[in-house]
Amino acid sequence: MSSMKYEEMMRNIENIVNQPIKKFKPEELKGIIERYHKNHQKSKKAYERARKIIPGGVEHNLAFNFPFPLASKRVYECYMETVDNVILTDYLMCGGPIILGHQYKPLIDKVIEVIQEIGPCHGITN
Numbered sequence: 001m002s003s004m005k006y007e008e009m010m011r012n013i014e015n016i017v018n019q020p021i022k023k024f025k026p027e028e029l030k031g032i033i034e035r036y037h038k039n040h041q042k043s044k045k046a047y048e049r050a051r052k053i054i055p056g057g058v059e060h061n062l063a064f065n066f067p068f069p070l071a072s073k074r075v076y077e078c079y080m081e082t083v084d085n086v087i088l089t090d091y092l093m094c095g096g097p098i099i100l101g102h103q104y105k106p107l108i109d110k111v112i113e114v115i116q117e118i119g120p121c122h123g124i125t126n
Contacts, residue, residue: 012091036067037067042071042083043070043084044068047068047071048068057069070082070084070086075090075102076101076103077101077102077103078093078101078102080102090102
């Protein structure tokens with residue numbers, strides 16, 4: 001999969017934001033929810049397992065999604081791959097300002113270099 005460029009992502013976001021709000025008819029919404037359940041069965045199972053040990057089944061309030069949150073298997077660049085092998089564009093980027101995207105290789109390489117040079121501890125903990 002090719003990397004989505006910043007400009008392309010911004011155009012996509014602008015296109016989404018400028019769309020008129022669409023109200024779904026009850027039967028359309030029912031179909032959407034049914035497809036969601038069908039296409040994300042592993043995410044639903046992961047959520048059900050998590051609910052047994054984590055209050056609400058999620059770690060932060062951005063994950064309270066209806067009918068259940070998606071579980072990610074892998075994130076990279078501007079994408080999230082779910083445990084159901086569905087690849088989505090991650091417009092929220094973990095709900096924060098992740099300017100460089102997920103798994104930005106130059107940053108990962110630098111962090112590894114620093115840890116190898118001085119170790120994982122720093123400051124007053126040494």
